[in-house]
Amino acid sequence: MDGDAKWQRWRRGIFADSAGEPGFGALLEAARREPKVVERMLRAGLAEGDSVAAQSFTALAAAGLAPADAVSILRTALIRAQDEFRIRVAEGLYALTRDPGWATPVAGVLAGAQAESVRLEAAIALGRFPPTTASVRAMVAGVQDQEYLVRYHAANALLRWAGDRRPVDDVPALLDMITGPAEAGWRAAADELTSRLRG
Numbered sequence: 001m002d003g004d005a006k007w008q009r010w011r012r013g014i015f016a017d018s019a020g021e022p023g024f025g026a027l028l029e030a031a032r033r034e035p036k037v038v039e040r041m042l043r044a045g046l047a048e049g050d051s052v053a054a055q056s057f058t059a060l061a062a063a064g065l066a067p068a069d070a071v072s073i074l075r076t077a078l079i080r081a082q083d084e085f086r087i088r089v090a091e092g093l094y095a096l097t098r099d100p101g102w103a104t105p106v107a108g109v110l111a112g113a114q115a116e117s118v119r120l121e122a123a124i125a126l127g128r129f130p131p132t133t134a135s136v137r138a139m140v141a142g143v144q145d146q147e148y149l150v151r152y153h154a155a156n157a158l159l160r161w162a163g164d165r166r167p168v169d170d171v172p173a174l175l176d177m178i179t180g181p182a183e184a185g186w187r188a189a190a191d192e193l194t195s196r197l198r199g
Contacts, residue, residue: 007044007053014041015052024059031065039067046077046089054081054088061095071096078105083118087125094129103129107138110154116147123150127157131197136161140194143178144186151178151186155193162196 014026031038038060045053057074060066067073071093078089087106094102103126110122123142126135139161142154155168155178168175177189 004048010041028063049085051085051088054092057092058095100130100132103132103135107134110138119150123153131161140190143190158193
């Protein structure tokens with residue numbers, strides 16, 4: 001049985017309910033019981049570009065169960081990672097290192113992904129990182145994205161980073177700007193949020 005088939009079979013056993021977000025309880029139990037098997041399988045999953053394998057490192061890091069060389073494993077995976085898989089690998093690296101610089105690959109996905117759904121995932125994920133120069137720049141561009149939900153999540157993150165805990169829904173002037181059809185309004189929202197960050 002090749003690595004992909006082994007990973008898929010193991011994945012089904014550990015993440016039996018693949019509908020929606022995966023649950024990681026069985027993974028954590030397996031990591032306590034057979035850490036080497038878990039590491040080997042997750043390496044195979046990363047080699048297949050499986051986002052669930054990358055998310056598993058975030059769950060393992062939170063439980064203190066990540067493999068000793070998890071950072072090296074994920075750094076290697078990041079080299080060729082794209083789109084959602086790239087987001088999840090970067091999240092895993094941040095969970096392991098707490099280095100906000102791992103926001104940069106996510107910012108790159110937000111700025112460059114073709115699919116609206118991937119840019120949306122990037123905006124949501126990037127909002128969970130502390131702000132960096134690269135992430136702020138990407139979020140300011142995200143407020144001007146063609147997709148409303150990307151604009152919405154980017155605006156929410158920028159508000160939080162500026163110290164305002166309100167959702168954009170509770171800031172009517174900003175909400176009007178990002179929900180309107182005119183790109184000039186989106187630019188005005190980006191300018192307003194940028195000035196708040198500088199204030």
